[in-house]
Amino acid sequence: MARNVTFAPLSAAFILLLLTSSSTAALVQQQPLVLKYHNGDLLKGTVTVNLIWYGTFTPIQRSILVDFLQSLNAPAPPTPSVASWWKTTEKYKGGAASSTVVVGRQFLDEKYSLGKSLKSSHIIYLAAKGGHSGGAVNVVLTAKDVSVDGFCMSRCGSHGSSRGPARFAYAWVGNSESQCPGYCAWPFHQPVYGPQAPPLVAPNGDVGVDGMVINLATVLAGVVTNPFNKGYFQGPAEAPLEAVTACRGVFGSGAYPGYAGKLLTDKTTGASYNAQGVNGRKYLVPAMWDPQTSQCSTLV
DSSP states (O other), X not given: OEEEEOOOSSOHHHHHHHHTSSOHHHHHHHOOOOOEEOSOOOOOEEEEEEEEEESOOOHHHHHHHHHHHHHTTXXXXXXXXXXXXXXXXXXXXXXXXXXXXXXXEEEEETTOTTOSEEOHHHHHHHHGGGOOOTTEEEEEEEOTTOEETTBTTTBSEEEXXXXXXXXXXXXXXEOOTTTOHHHHSTTSSXXXXXXXXXXXXXXXXXXXXXXXXXXXXXXXXXXXXXTTSSSEEBSOXXXXXXXXXXXXXXXXXXXXXXXXXXXXXXXXXOOEESEEOGGGOEEOOOOEEXXXXXXXXXXX
């Protein structure tokens, strides 16, 4: 059964709550945050991520996202690193085992076999191309000219699992460059609502794909810590707050609505980032809830 995961950069209700406070920083620190464990399976050990590229992506765009996935378990990454961010997932369910992500098969559907307007059922159909392995996550990545039900209105990506004995986990993330960069690619674009601070420079020079990295990181953290709707989450199972969505809008220390937090800046390009990966890549990854501290953990 599919579960939608929304990635609004800032909640309107949250903004209102903060603006009515005389000390927004203090209010952010006081918010209780507990993700309940619902006694279900997590994805541990080797997790194979199969990629289904739907629509037109350039080789550079594909390499940005593949390099991000390969950075999750890089053996000797420069700090702060994507790998150290991912290690937070080891702390879930006692930290007995880690999730080692490897890139599996890749499928290119550059001819838009199902058209350019997809329903949730189409996403599941496309995800099935990656196979039905219980230890895999099939990720559908849609191009900037593809619309998906709920995209830009309530979600930037989602994850879920199929029904039946051959159950598998899947996820979807869309490129929002042409449709809603202010909703799904913040802070690399001015937000649709809330404080209108200048956008940050995207670390890989592609607002849409750098936004996809943020949302891919979000769904992957959700999928390994809550793959079958019985893992870690807060709130209703149909619309849960998960490992990253519980920390929405936070990328560095001191974050508040309209401000992503303290970040690093590339001296050459002026791009903002908080994590380094393989092949000299730099990325911006969202904060992740740490079950040992019950806080949103950031790298910088």
